Amino acid sequence: MELGLDVTERNGYAVLAVFGEVDVYTAPHFRERLIELVSEGKHQIVVDLEGVDFLDSTGLGVLVGGLKRLRSHDGDLSLVCTQSRILKVFEITGLTKVFAIHDSVDAAVAP
Amino acid sequence: MAGQVVELEIPARAEFVSLARLLVSAMASSDTLLPDDRIDDLKIAVSEACTNAIEAYGGVDSVERVLVRCHAHDNRLEVDVEDRADGFDPSALPDHPPVTDPDRLKFERGLGIPLIRALVDEVEFSSSGGGTAVRIVMWHSDSIGNGRVGG
Numbered sequence: 001m002e003l004g005l006d007v008t009e010r011n012g013y014a015v016l017a018v019f020g021e022v023d024v025y026t027a028p029h030f031r032e033r034l035i036e037l038v039s040e041g042k043h044q045i046v047v048d049l050e051g052v053d054f055l056d057s058t059g060l061g062v063l064v065g066g067l068k069r070l071r072s073h074d075g076d077l078s079l080v081c082t083q084s085r086i087l088k089v090f091e092i093t094g095l096t097k098v099f100a101i102h103d104s105v106d107a108a109v110a111p
Numbered sequence: 112m113a114g115q116v117v118e119l120e121i122p123a124r125a126e127f128v129s130l131a132r133l134l135v136s137a138m139a140s141s142d143t144l145l146p147d148d149r150i151d152d153l154k155i156a157v158s159e160a161c162t163n164a165i166e167a168y169g170g171v172d173s174v175e176r177v178l179v180r181c182h183a184h185d186n187r188l189e190v191d192v193e194d195r196a197d198g199f200d201p202s203a204l205p206d207h208p209p210v211t212d213p214d215r216l217k218f219e220r221g222l223g224i225p226l227i228r229a230l231v232d233e234v235e236f237s238s239s240g241g242g243t244a245v246r247i248v249m250w251h252s253d254s255i256g257n258g259r260v261g262g
Contacts, residue, residue, distance in 0.1 A: 023132075024162040025125035054132070056158045057222035085151045092229045093222050 002026075004051065005033045011109040014042035019051035022059030030059065034066040043075025046108040055086050060093060067099065076100075080108050115142055115183045121161070123168045123175040123194065128161045131179045135190055142183035144251040152230040153190070153249050159223035160192035160245040167196035167243060187232075190247045198238035 003026035004019030014037050022030055037045055047063065049055065067077040078100040081087055090096045102108040119134045121127035132154045139150045157179065164177040180191040227234050233248035 021129060023125075023128055023158055024165065025128060054154065054158075056155050056162070057220075057226055058162060060222055061220055085148065088152075089155065089226060092226060 003029050005030065007033075007037065010046075010105065011111065013044045013046050013109045015046045015048055015105055015109065017048040017051060021054040022052060022062070023054065023056050024058045027058040027062050031062045031065065034062065035069070038066075038069050038073065038075070043070055043073045045070060045075070045077045046102075046105060047077060047079050048105055048108075049079055049081040049086055050083065052081075052083070052086055055089060057089075057093075060089060060095060063099065064095070078102060078108050080105050114185075117181045119179045120176045121179065123165045123177050125162075125165060127177075128158055128165070131161045131177075131192075132158055134179060135181055135188075138181040138183060139188055139249070143188045143249070145188065145249055146252065149249060149252070153188070153247070156227045156231045156234070156247050157190055157192065159227050160247065163223055163245075164192055164194035164196065164243065167194055167199065169196070187248055187250045190249075191244060192247070193242060193244045195242040198240055198243050200238065 002020060003022065004017075006017045006019070008015045008017070016033065016037065018030065020026065034045070045066070047066075052059075063077065063079070070077050080102050081090075082103055087096075087101070090099065090101065100108075115138075117134065117138055119131060121130055135157045136150055136154055139145045139153055145153070161177055161179065168175045175195065178191070178193040180193075182189045182191075227245070227247070231247045232250045233246075235246045237244040237246075
């Protein structure tokens with residue numbers, strides 16, 4: 001099981017598009033990529049979850065850790081997600097109040 | 112087919128959790144009347160239970176095993192996830208700060224069991240020094256409100 005991670009630049013944001021299943025096996029790869037981006041000075045990050053087929057609490061942990069890291073650099077991490085099955089885990093855990101969640105990358109990187 | 116039981120014993124390693132999800136998804140799709148969104152809920156719950164079991168063994172190269180057993184009844188699907196690690200007290204888990212509290216970001220872990228509890232119809236944790244067993248029950252939608260009798 002591979003996790004796809006593609007990074008593009010949009011309006012000064014690093015957009016990290018995630019593809020596949022995020023679980024205890026793939027989450028470390030996801031976490032490392034986020035940490036690399038922060039280390040490269042990318043402090044405004046959008047994580048696009050539209051290509052994610054599955055996400056459990058290990059994926060939530062990576063995102064919470066990424067947000068904490070970015071906030072310590074006065075940065076931010078927002079999400080793109082319209083899939084109800086993925087949004088559900090954010091709603092149950094209350095993390096919809098922690099992350100800005102957008103309908104599209106365009107909306108996430110809008111000035 | 113009602114009454115069918117399928118067991119899968121996976122090595123206690125992260126790469127095998129997707130196999131457990133595949134099993135419960137296939138079983139739920141073919142042998143139950145659970146709708147797709149409930150099957151998605153079940154997959155997350157089983158993934159969380161397997162992850163906890165693997166982490167309970169504490170080693171990335173553990174030679175230990177995790178047992179996943181699916182039992183399709185007429186009106187429900189039961190999934191057991193069992194390990195033989197040291198066990199834990201699910202009632203002793205710390206509460207997270209409210210999501211509006213900045214300290215909430217200090218907690219990257221500990222969301223698995225709350226997710227299981229929220230996503231499935233019933234869950235029971237049995238834990239001792241000899242291991243942990245998690246029983247997850249998903250009722251068919253037409254059984255809810257009918258006394259959940261039989262099976």
